[in-house]
Amino acid sequence: MRSHFVPRTRDGWIGTIVFLALFALTQPPLVFLVANRIEPRIFGVPFLYMYLLVMYVGMIGVLIWVARRGV
């Protein structure tokens, strides 16, 4: 039986790669290298907090996209 660890469809590949890329951006070492600071503040919110919020919204967006695509 073919492995289920590797996506077989185009949508599966896109969803997996984008989700993992966004997830990697929320984890060490990337988050500590690029986002671990207060400035610039966005709408008054410290950069680290807003950066993570944007990544989280992106990851939820990917999950909803794959659900809509029926992956």
Add this chain to the structure above:
Amino acid sequence: MEPWVVATSSIFAYLAVTIVLGVVANRRMAVNLEDFLLYGRRAGFIVLYLTVVATYHSAFAFLGSGGFFYTHGIGFWVAGAWTILVGAITYVLGSRIWALGKRFGYITPADMLADFYESEAVRVVVAVVSVLFTILYIQVQAQGLGYILSVASGERISFELGTFILLIVAAAYLMAGGLRAVYWTDVIQGIWMYVAVWAGAIVITYKLFGGPVSLWRRVVAERPDLLTAPGPHGFFSPGMWFGMVVVLSFGIVFQPHIMIRYYTAASARTIKWLGATTPIFLMTLYIPATFIGLGGALEMPDLGIPDRIFPELLFQHAPAWLTGIILAGATAAAMSTLDSILHSNMTVLTRDIYQRYVAPRATESHYILVGRVIVMILLGVGWILSANTFDFLVVLVSLSGAGALQLMPAIVGVCFPSQYILTRAGILSGIAVGLITLYITLTVTPHPLGLHGGVWSLLTNTMTVLIVSRTTARPSYQTVQRIHGEIERFVYGSEQASS
């Protein structure tokens, strides 16, 4: 009216509602095990959504998360990452677990694993791990409940009595209506806790600071150490950051009270949308917790017990009626987790131990009666554990978050077909090595090299499983084809098309 009267009355009004729901659920219940233990496998999206989020978020999310922001700053916002991972795991693994449960009639996690690995030893070990590492949460939630009721009543109701009252209520509606009662009460509890924590945070933020932007401005000016990782005490190091994400996503999802919920979904579409959207609730609950924790750090910097920051702010700055409603929400958060753990432990002990080894041919009504007796026993155990302090419990509780994580290789081996088939000897030795590693890396030499002990245990577990599985007997070809074939059909529609 005094704040403690309003707060205590609100909590008791809430408890009365849960009892009524338990009675109504009892009248709707059919006398069969699937209905009592699995809601008849027909939970729709809204009910399943609210029970999963209410179960996932416990007293810790309501009280402890504010305390974490208070002490360690916005490093705790990493919580968003693990809640989203919970959604992704539900989408990918939960839907496969649902498909196997529906096809082969599984009720517990051990049912699935014992069937695939063709091993009663796997069944018993998984059942023991499931119960051992979640029964401790009964103690944690019960203590949280006793604490909430004690605080709400201005310590007129003792901690021990508060714990006892709330344990009795949770056990009563569970015994009356089974999982249906748990699900119905979770619907109310999920909504209540979400509205309560947001309402409390908004009121406090506007009353004390004039709004979130002003709050952020003051934190930047007065406590900038709270606004970057690793935080003022160095807690959120890279290793701890990543480790908490792994342990509090996979480690929680593989606990029986969450896994059993996957079996109960009405359809695959229900569970996939559940996975896609639960992170919205789970993640956004930590936003008001941020305001509470950071606002508290400015207003009450010398609080002895950080977890008390939310109720302390409420009692000082919120109207009595709102404080009451919010503390009832905290009660809901703890009870929704407590009832689910009581239910899952009852299910595992009834199904995996009693039905399998004590009375295999009894009637369905007999098993339901036994399940109710087990709940009463768990109630007694939970109360004794929560009312006393045992040194060994401190150790076990520190292990519990990562305990269910040791089931991960076994579950992935069932749900993800590949050329590499895991074996029962591999799984059992992996769990043993993982638990030993967990004990060492959480209690003897905590978090070696700054990496969370749970991650170390998962690494050694997985390596052991892979190595041992290379040299030991696989499950039979027929079993692998039957179960992996079902996964193949569920995910891709046709087994032959991709064989």
